[in-house]
Amino acid sequence: MSTFDNRERAEENRFAHDQELAFKARVKRARLLAAWAGPQIGRTDIAAYGDELIDADMKEPGDEDIIARLLADFAAANVETSRHVVEIQLQRLGEEAKAAVLAQG
Structure with a gap:
């Protein structure tokens, strides 16, 4: 195998690893958001709510889907x-989630 092939494989592995960490951070962020928003809107099933937020967050690229879901949940609970x-x-807990995921390795 040539040096070029080795570099290409290393780059592919690094990219895959970075994508995995980003996914784990998004999942962690959704769980942290559930722990933040859940009690305010009367949800006691924080783990299940976290799963719902993960599903909402994975519908489309970007954050608009999870923002819309959270705003709808607050409105449905009559919480301003x-x-x-x-x-x-989202920003604060996203940074916290990234740090936690990176600390885990």
């Missing part, structure tokens, strides 16, 4: 919040 508050929590 703003898109800005949800986006701030």
Whole structure:
């Protein structure tokens, strides 16, 4: 195998690893969001709510799907919040999730 082939394989492996870490961070973020939002909207089944948020987050690329779901859940529970508050929590908990995933290796 040539040096070029070895480099190409290493890049592919690194890309796959990075994608796996990004996925794990998104899942962790959804669970953290469930722990944050769940009690505010009257959800006691935080693990199940986390699974629902993971499903919502995986529907489309980007964050719009999970933001829309959270805003709808707050509205359905008659709890006032703003898109800005949800986006701030999404950012903060996303950073926390990334750090946790990277710490796990």
